[in-house]
Amino acid sequence: MSPSTEGIVCSPLEHAPLHLASEVLASGESAQCLVNPELGLRFPIRNGIPVFIEAHQITGINSRFRKIYDDWAPFYDLLSRVGLYVLGVSEIKLRQDFVANLEIKAGDRVLATSVGTGSDLQFLPRDCEFHGLDQSPEMLRICQRKMGRQGIGAELFVGQAEHLPFKDGSFDMVYQMGGINFFSDQAKAIREMVRVARGGSKIVIMDETEKVARRLESVPGVRAWFRHQQRPIVPPTELIPHGMEQLEYRELYNGQAWYLSFRTPNHARASR
Numbered sequence: 425m426s427p428s429t430e431g432i433v434c435s436p437l438e439h440a441p442l443h444l445a446s447e448v449l450a451s452g453e454s455a456q457c458l459v460n461p462e463l464g465l466r467f468p469i470r471n472g473i474p475v476f477i478e479a480h481q482i483t484g485i486n487s488r489f490r491k492i493y494d495d496w497a498p499f500y501d502l503l504s505r506v507g508l509y510v511l512g513v514s515e516i517k518l519r520q521d522f523v524a525n526l527e528i529k530a531g532d533r534v535l536a537t538s539v540g541t542g543s544d545l546q547f548l549p550r551d552c553e554f555h556g557l558d559q560s561p562e563m564l565r566i567c568q569r570k571m572g573r574q575g576i577g578a579e580l581f582v583g584q585a586e587h588l589p590f591k592d593g594s595f596d597m598v599y600q601m602g603g604i605n606f607f608s609d610q611a612k613a614i615r616e617m618v619r620v621a622r623g624g625s626k627i628v629i630m631d632e633t634e635k636v637a638r639r640l641e642s643v644p645g646v647r648a649w650f651r652h653q654q655r656p657i658v659p660p661t662e663l664i665p666h667g668m669e670q671l672e673y674r675e676l677y678n679g680q681a682w683y684l685s686f687r688t689p690n691h692a693r694a695s696r
């Protein structure tokens with residue numbers, strides 16, 4: 425973990441500062457972790473990825489989707505490419521267009537709050553400081569492998585979008601692509617994106633519409649993902665906190681995806 429990232433991480437619930445420490449594991453190996461000794465907090469770093477939430481601590485629909493994504497991680501990239509192709513959408517074009525709309529500038533510190541296998545990363549400018557969080561360690565493991573193959577540097581975190589382990593005003597750009605439709609608490613996840621963004625930052629959220637989710641339900645194997653999932657898919661425009669600026673809502677790809685963007689107010693601009 426770079427010193428600059430160590431400077432922005434905090435505990436996800438108390439927002440208490442953390443620092444890197446070394447520990448000796450039961451196996452006798454030494455490893456790093458993030459600690460706050462005053463509050464007795466300790467978060468392990470496994471395979472180079474800080475872990476802010478363990479499977480047994482996840483509740484509600486998040487717990488269901490953690491298992492689904494952990495199990496399906498090795499097949500996710502293939503499934504998403506084929507799925508988008510069937511919907512008549514080129515994944516490469518979709519990701520190129522999506523990243524272009526993020527308006528990332530050189531040196532920006534960027535956060536993706538459910539980075540998954542990191543399929544956007546190859547399209548991001550190399551001169552930004554990228555941070556990707558996801559609640560599925562297996563999705564992040566695939567992401568890490570791809571980063572190695574593509575020579576991309578980024579900091580990854582196992583955590584929940586509803587409880588981000590970052591200090592207020594840490595990022596110049598925050599986005600969420602796919603996943604939020606089924607987060608346990610969408611309002612909290614959006615408030616967290618706003619909290620960790622600096623004043624004047626662009627926030628972008630995109631996911632599939634109800635139309636696509638219902639089509640996915642008819643695919644054998646995928647159908648089980650949606651079992652017991654009664655919540656209709658409603659783009660979360662009503663959940664955008666009061667006072668946000670330049671709110672923009674669009675439907676893309678023949679109504680198959682919704683896209684939402686806004687900016688945090690500039691007067692809240694916090695210095696790094």
Ligand SMILES: C[S@@+](CC[C@H](N)C(=O)[O-])C[C@H]1O[C@@H](n2cnc3c(N)ncnc32)[C@H](O)[C@@H]1O
Nearest residue numbers: 493538539540558559560563584585601602603
């Ligand atoms: C459809 S995938 C999208 C992945 C990636 N953004 C992409 O564009 O391919 C949804 C991702 O959201 C993650 N996820 C689901 N609920 C989450 C939560 N509450 N907090 C963080 N990540 C979550 C899943 O583990 C999965 O990697």
